[in-house]
Amino acid sequence: MSIEILMPALSPTMEEGTLAKWHVKAGDTVQAGDVIAEIETDKATMEVEAVDEGVIEALLVEAGTENVKVNAVIARLSGEGEVAAPAAQEDKKSEPSKSSQPEQAAPAAVSKAAPAATPAPKSADGERVFASPLARRLAQAAGLDLKTIQGSGPHGRVIKADIEAARGKAPAAAPASSGAAAPARQAQSLEQQGIPAGSYDLIPLDGMRKTIARRMTDSFRDVPHFPLTIDLEIDGLLAARAKINAMLEKDGVKVSVNDLVIKAVAVALKRVPEANASYSPDGIAMHHHADIAMAVSIDGGGLITPIIRAAETKGLAQIATEAKDLAARARAKKLKPEEFQGGTFSVSNMGMMGIKSFASIINEPQACILSVGAGEPRPVVKNGALAIATVMTVTLTCDHRVVDGAIGARFLSAFKAMIEDPLTMIV
Amino acid sequence: MDFDVIIIGSGPGGYVTAIRASQLGLKTAIVERAELGGICLNWGCIPTKALLKSGEVYEQLSHLGDYGLSVSGAAFDFAKIIERSRGVAATMNKGVAFLMKKHKIEVIAGEARLEKGSPAPKVVVALTAGGARTVTAKHVILATGARAREIPTVGLTSDGDRVWTYRDALAPKAQPKTLIVIGSGAIGIEFASFYRALGSEVTVIEAVDRILPVEDEEVSKAAKRAFEKRGIKFRVGAKVTKLSKSKSGVSVALEVGGKAETLEAEVAIVAVGITGNVENLGLEALGAKVDRGHMVTDSHSQTNVPGLYAIGDVAGPPWLAHKASHEGVHCIEHIAGLKPANLTAPIPGCTYANPQVASIGLTEAAAKAAGHEVRAGRFPFKVNGKAVAAGETEGFVKTVFDGKTGALLGTHMIGHEVTEMIQGFGVAITLEATEEDLMATVYAHPTMSEAMHEAVLDAYGKVLHL
Numbered sequence: 001m002s003i004e005i006l007m008p009a010l011s012p013t014m015e016e017g018t019l020a021k022w023h024v025k026a027g028d029t030v031q032a033g034d035v036i037a038e039i040e041t042d043k044a045t046m047e048v049e050a051v052d053e054g055v056i057e058a059l060l061v062e063a064g065t066e067n068v069k070v071n072a073v074i075a076r077l078s079g080e081g082e083v084a085a086p087a088a089q090e091d092k093k094s095e096p097s098k099s100s101q102p103e104q105a106a107p108a109a110v111s112k113a114a115p116a117a118t119p120a121p122k123s124a125d126g127e128r129v130f131a132s133p134l135a136r137r138l139a140q141a142a143g144l145d146l147k148t149i150q151g152s153g154p155h156g157r158v159i160k161a162d163i164e165a166a167r168g169k170a171p172a173a174a175p176a177s178s179g180a181a182a183p184a185r186q187a188q189s190l191e192q193q194g195i196p197a198g199s200y201d202l203i204p205l206d207g208m209r210k211t212i213a214r215r216m217t218d219s220f221r222d223v224p225h226f227p228l229t230i231d232l233e234i235d236g237l238l239a240a241r242a243k244i245n246a247m248l249e250k251d252g253v254k255v256s257v258n259d260l261v262i263k264a265v266a267v268a269l270k271r272v273p274e275a276n277a278s279y280s281p282d283g284i285a286m287h288h289h290a291d292i293a294m295a296v297s298i299d300g301g302g303l304i305t306p307i308i309r310a311a312e313t314k315g316l317a318q319i320a321t322e323a324k325d326l327a328a329r330a331r332a333k334k335l336k337p338e339e340f341q342g343g344t345f346s347v348s349n350m351g352m353m354g355i356k357s358f359a360s361i362i363n364e365p366q367a368c369i370l371s372v373g374a375g376e377p378r379p380v381v382k383n384g385a386l387a388i389a390t391v392m393t394v395t396l397t398c399d400h401r402v403v404d405g406a407i408g409a410r411f412l413s414a415f416k417a418m419i420e421d422p423l424t425m426i427v
Numbered sequence: 428m429d430f431d432v433i434i435i436g437s438g439p440g441g442y443v444t445a446i447r448a449s450q451l452g453l454k455t456a457i458v459e460r461a462e463l464g465g466i467c468l469n470w471g472c473i474p475t476k477a478l479l480k481s482g483e484v485y486e487q488l489s490h491l492g493d494y495g496l497s498v499s500g501a502a503f504d505f506a507k508i509i510e511r512s513r514g515v516a517a518t519m520n521k522g523v524a525f526l527m528k529k530h531k532i533e534v535i536a537g538e539a540r541l542e543k544g545s546p547a548p549k550v551v552v553a554l555t556a557g558g559a560r561t562v563t564a565k566h567v568i569l570a571t572g573a574r575a576r577e578i579p580t581v582g583l584t585s586d587g588d589r590v591w592t593y594r595d596a597l598a599p600k601a602q603p604k605t606l607i608v609i610g611s612g613a614i615g616i617e618f619a620s621f622y623r624a625l626g627s628e629v630t631v632i633e634a635v636d637r638i639l640p641v642e643d644e645e646v647s648k649a650a651k652r653a654f655e656k657r658g659i660k661f662r663v664g665a666k667v668t669k670l671s672k673s674k675s676g677v678s679v680a681l682e683v684g685g686k687a688e689t690l691e692a693e694v695a696i697v698a699v700g701i702t703g704n705v706e707n708l709g710l711e712a713l714g715a716k717v718d719r720g721h722m723v724t725d726s727h728s729q730t731n732v733p734g735l736y737a738i739g740d741v742a743g744p745p746w747l748a749h750k751a752s753h754e755g756v757h758c759i760e761h762i763a764g765l766k767p768a769n770l771t772a773p774i775p776g777c778t779y780a781n782p783q784v785a786s787i788g789l790t791e792a793a794a795k796a797a798g799h800e801v802r803a804g805r806f807p808f809k810v811n812g813k814a815v816a817a818g819e820t821e822g823f824v825k826t827v828f829d830g831k832t833g834a835l836l837g838t839h840m841i842g843h844e845v846t847e848m849i850q851g852f853g854v855a856i857t858l859e860a861t862e863e864d865l866m867a868t869v870y871a872h873p874t875m876s877e878a879m880h881e882a883v884l885d886a887y888g889k890v891l892h893l
Contacts (some may be wrong), residue, residue, distance in 0.1 A: 132859030134834050141832070154768060160859050161771075162835070 003052050005075040007061075007068050009037060010046045010337050018066045018140040018207060019074060028056045030077070037074070041207055044304065044340065045333040054078045081160055123238040131158035138163040147344040219362045224331040224400040227359035228408045232419045233389045235373050240422040258294070258349045259320040260422065261372055265347060266290040266311035267425050268414040275411040276344050278365040285365075289313070293343030293363060294323060296330040304330045305363060307343040351375060367402040368411070371395040392419075430456045430564035432762065433550050435539045435708075438465020439472075439652055440525050440739030440751030441570030447756045449530035449692025451763040456562060460538040464869035468746040469516045470594050474723045475617055476779055477512035478597070482624030483781050486657075493818050503625060505602045535560065541545060541567065541709040543593045547734025548713055566734055566762050568756060570639060571704040573698060578743055582670035583609065589677050590670065593618070603627055605693035607679050609667055611638035613778040616654070620780035623659050624810040630660040630690055632681065637663055639778060643790040643839040645805075645825060650841055652820055653782050662690070670695060703741040720756045725802035726770065728758040736762070772857045773837070777846040782821045785849035788837025788856055791827050791891045800830040806878045810893065813873040819843035824850075833861035838882070848876050862887055862891040 010017065018040040024030055030050040037048040045188050056078040061068055068074065070218035124297040129146045131139070135158045141148050142163065151158035171295075191197055205213070219225075237260055244255050269276040269290040270333040278285040290312045293305035307321055329335050346363040360369040376393040394415075418425045431453035434441045441457055442464065448455040453670070462469040481503070488501040525536050537552040537560070547567045548781050552560045558695055575592035577584045585592045590597070596618050606622050608615045611633035623629045631638065631654075637647040638654075638661060650660060662683055663768040676693035702720040715732045716723040722737035724730055730737050739751025760767040775787040794801045807823040808814035822842025829836055838852040855865055865883040884890045 133861045133864050134832060137832055137861055162770075208521035 002057055003054060003077040004073045005036070005048075005050075005077055007070050007072045007074050008039065008046075008048055009070040010041050010044075014041055014070055014337075016069050016117065019061050019063060019068050020045060022059055022063045023057050024059075026056050026058050030054065030056060040333075041337075044335050044337070045209075046336070047095055047334075050077070052077060068239045068417075124208045129158065130156065132160065134160050135163050142167045173338045179391075206302075208298075208304070212302065215364065216361050219364050223362045223364060224364050225397050226400055226405070227395045227397050227410075228405065228412055229357060229359075229393060230396060230412050230416060231378075232416050233380065233418060234392050235390045237419050237422050238375070238390060244316060248320075251317065253317050253320050255316050255320045256323075257351070257375065258347070258372070259303055259323055260315060261349065262292050262294065262308055262311055262319055262320070262323065263314075263316055264415055264418040264422075264425055265345060265370060266308075266314075267418060268411055269345060270312045271414045272407065272411040274407045275368050275398075275403055277367045277402045278344070279367065279399055280365070284402055287344040289344070291342060291344045293340075293346040293366070294327070295346060295348040296327045296361075298331055304333075304335065304340050305346055306330050306335055306340050306342060346370070347372065351392065357395055359395045359397050362397055362399050364399075367399040368408070369397050370415075371397065428565060429562045430454045432456075432566045432759065433458065433562055433564040434568045435550065436465060436570035436572055436704075436739075436741075437523065437527075437534070438570060438572045438739065438751065439467045439748035440572070440755045441465065441568070442526065443568060443752040444568060444738065444755030444759050444873070445532045446526060446530050448759045448763075449532055451759065451765075453763065454579075455530075456535055456564070457531040458529065458535045458537060458539040458550065460536075460555070462520050463527065463534065464516075464520045466574075468519040468523065470597055472748055473519050474512040474516040474597050475593075475621070477515040478508060478621045479617060479624075479779050479781070480793050481508040481511065481586050482621045486781060486856040490818070505625065508625075509598055514791045526882050533763070535562065536705070539837065540707065541713055541735070543713060545733070548709075548732060551709075566736065568728075568755070568758060569708070569730075569735065569741055570739050570864070571708065572749065572751075573746055574719075576700040576702045577697060578699060581667050583667065583699060585697055586672075589672050589694055591694060596696050599694075599808045603676075603692070605676070605692040605694075606630070607632065607690055607692040607695040608690065608698060609670075609676065609695060610698035610700070611640070611661070611663075611677070612698060612700070613639070613776070615696065616650075616780045616784075618696050618698070620654065620657075623654075623657055624781065628660075628692075629658075630662060630692070632667060632679065632690075633661065633663045634664050634666055639784060641776065642755060642778075642784060642786055642825075643825060643837075644792060645823075646784055646786065646839045646841050648663055649822060650780075650782070650784055653841070654780070655782070662688075669778045671699040688732045696825060701740060701744075701746045703743070705869055727761040728754055728779070745774055747774060747776065773853070775849045775853055777849065779846060782842050783844060783846045784841045785845045786833070786837065786839040787849055789827060790837060790839065791825075792817065794827050794836045799836060801836075802828040802830040802886045804828070804882045804884065804890070806881035806893070808875060808878055808891065811873075811875055811878050811881075813875050814843070816873065817843070817875075819875070824848075824878040826879075826882045826886050828862055828886050833863060835860060835862070835865065835883075838879075843875065845875075848879060850877060851879060 019037060021038040024036045027077050030036060031053045032050055034050045036050050039046050039048055054077040059075045061074045131146050131244050135147065138160060144163060144166055146158055149158050149162050152162050153159040168377040193335045228346065233414045241255055241257065241260060241326065248255065273286060276287045276290055289310040292308045292311045295305050297303045308322055311319060326339065343366060345366055346369040348369060349372040350358060351372055353372050357373045358371045360371045365371050371394065373393040375390050377388050378391040379386055380389045380391065396408050396412055432448050432455050434445050434457045437457050437459040445455050445457045451851065467473065468706050485503050488498060491498055497606065528731065535552050537554040537555065540551045541548040542551055544563060550562050554560055584590065585595060587595050593614050602625060602730050605628045608619045608631045609623050609627060611631050613632060614641060619629045619631050637644065638651050639647050655661065656775060662681060665681045665683040665723065667679055668682050673691065675691060677695045679690045679695060681688045704720065704809050704819060705720060710717060713732050715730050715735060721743040722730055722741050724742050725739050728736045728738045728742060737868055738754040740746045757767045757770055773788045775785060776783040789797065791801055791803050804826045805823055809820040814820045825839040826835065827837040828834065835852065840848060862883055870880040881890050881892060
């Protein structure tokens with residue numbers, strides 16, 4: 001019996017993904033645990049491991065195929081007992097009980113040039129789209145592909161209203177890829193906006209870019225946000241960091257300013273729990289832990305926010321170690337979904353890029369995001385006289401539905417106290 | 428908080444909502460100032476159907492010869508007919524009481540008034556048994572229904588003696604020999620049909636130029652002819668200028684086509700529409716929005732007052748029991764966080780006169796006005812085998828399609844038991860069937876429902892039996 005390998009759901013919300021790469025080809029023998037493919041979602045690239053051992057009979061979805069639905073059959077594996085699929089020629093293996101199997105398996109295993117034929121079995125499966133008769137007719141008339149339309153009827157059935165919505169949205173038949181792309185504003189083409197075709201190169205939107213576009217647009221438009229900015233003197237923090245790092249040198253751990261910021265944020269959230277919250281129509285969720293999401297930019301574009309869970313319970317060394325590991329794997333797009341989904345508060349640090357101050361966009365459903373600027377020597381007034389101090393500007397963007405100005409200010413004040421006197425972090 | 432949800436009014440909107448609420452695990456109470464089951468069960472849908480059945484059977488007796496039968500001494504006892512109708516209402520009323528008990532819904536007998544509260548208004552009940560009780564819940568649903576509209580300026584006010592509303596007409600002391608029915612909507616036509624079947628002289632007055640004005644024009648015309656054949660008189664395009672009581676009963680002054688006219692009868696029934704029960708609920712103090720006697724609600728039946736919802740008649744037309752139940756179930760499922768389908772399915776309307784009238788969706792005129800390129804089909808029962816065999820050949824089925832998409836926009840029927848046939852097309856419209864699916868459906872033979880198939884075929888020039 002052959003085993004069907006299905007498109008895995010890498011997160012509870014994943015509906016489809018891109019089959020980025022195959023690591024095996026038809027005829028290859030795989031062991032459970034072998035990496036057989038890479039799946040790209042809107043957030044990350046994940047490796048798919050074989051769950052059973054056997055011989056790959058056929059790859060049913062070509063590498064690079066976008067929008068592969070979760071649970072679609074992507075490959076077939078001949079089961080343990082039939083590892084001998086290619087051995088159809090060897091007569092001794094053809095037991096009567098499996099008479100028909102080797103015949104079927106053999107061609108798939110032998111013909112390495114199979115890819116050309118691969119799309120067929122998928123559609124032969126008759127991936128049925130549930131749609132009302134009227135919706136089918138309207139879609140046909142409008143030249144819309146039912147498969148691209150999200151049904152709002154019972155059990156996701158495509159109904160008349162869905163076709164009308166799709167027709168209203170995309171007159172230019174934009175291949176409504178899961179409806180993720182930035183909304184209506186895109187209706188006008190670049191040409192219509194005076195940028196001639198051919199005067200630019202078009203980079204296709206990958207999953208991550210679509211997600212950033214959608215989430216940031218939604219957040220900036222729908223969340224009533226406001227920034228609060230303060231300056232912090234960090235000479236004390238830098239001195240403490242030097243001491244700490246000297247202590248940790250033997251362990252090979254190096255604590256960055258960002259790690260200290262994460263720790264200070266987590267402790268400040270414990271003191272001002274109102275800032276560690278999320279808005280929902282049913283009420284305000286007060287989070288039990290400070291799960292700090294840190295924005296990591298990815299070479300070649302995009303960013304992702306891996307999470308230090310329950311950071312208020314973790315020591316600096318642990319935070320530093322975790323942050324380093326998460327950042328490295330984030331850049332390699334190797335994060336697991338649970339490592340970047342969730343989070344109750346975000347920190348975005350652009351200090352190393354020389355940015356003095358900025359206000360990030362709320363990372364829903366978190367109520368706050370802290371934007372950290374560069375620490376630099378600046379003139380300050382101390383006891384009525386000019387002095388020089390290392391100053392860092394931070395901006396807290398708040399979701400006003402949850403965090404009012406006063407709460408934001410209280411959080412920043414607690415945060416400032418800890419940054420300017422790191423000893424207070426351990427009290 | 429005493430309850431998750433309190434429902435005010437136990438008509439088909441309220442009690443069905445309560446059952447659904449209980450099924451969803453919500454602690455539910457229902458407040459009722461009169462009988463469980465509301466107007467529908469006690470003073471509306473159900474007891475009128477009992478009366479109409481008596482009338483229909485009696486009327487059949489005069490046609491027994493058509494079937495080769497004869498009976499002598501056919502007669503009726505008016506008091507017993509009324510008694511049967513009241514008995515039917517009582518049975519249904521007990522059924523609701525049983526359902527409330529079964530679903531552990533607390534029934535609070537009394538009249539409710541709302542006071543400011545959070546997260547929903549407080550409900551103060553003046554108990555029928557005396558005293559008051561204040562109950563609170565997270566959600567309060569108004570399902571207080573509606574009552575007959577009266578127009579005092581021209582004397583259209585019931586007195587229970589000579590001028591009746593539907594309520595008086597359901598349980599009169601005696602059968603009037605002569606009767607004027609003001610208003611030719613479903614309620615007016617049903618009473619006209621019942622009293623005429625028992626031999627009363629009935630005249631129906633309608634302000635617009637046709638009877639059953641919400642129905643398709645062809646149906647209005649056929650209905651008028653069918654009722655006239657039974658001896659009901661009509662004054663259409665007639666404006667009542669004054670209703671006054673006279674020695675013999677009532678005197679109704681009319682203006683028909685600019686000419687004044689006066690009609691006399693023992694009794695007049697006022698059936699000129701419905702107005703929502705929005706009074707004495709404390710809505711003004713809450714700042715609840717009320718528009719022309721009805722609560723203003725959104726697509727999930729929410730009012731502008733937090734935690735307050737309104738469903739059914741009190742939330743506006745169509746004033747139909749099944750609309751109230753449907754809206755109520757949607758409302759409570761939405762409250763419970765489910766995602767019920769939008770309330771877009773068309774609502775069928777039925778008139779249980781003899782013959783019956785049933786319709787769903789757009790009339791031909793409404794479809795044209797909405798810009799559809801209409802394809803209409805018709806099929807008369809007089810050539811339908813089952814109808815001929817049963818001697819029920821009156822009436823027809825009409826279909827209205829969108830010519831471009833094949834969407835079934837509406838259907839309209841008049842004839843024997845068509846109120847039982849309309850659901851077939853209701854399912855089709857809700858499932859967004861096109862003419863192709865309806866043509867491909869196999870209808871049992873012989874049935875009167877075959878006329879539905881033929882009316883579809885007729886719209887596309889494929890009718891078989893004409």
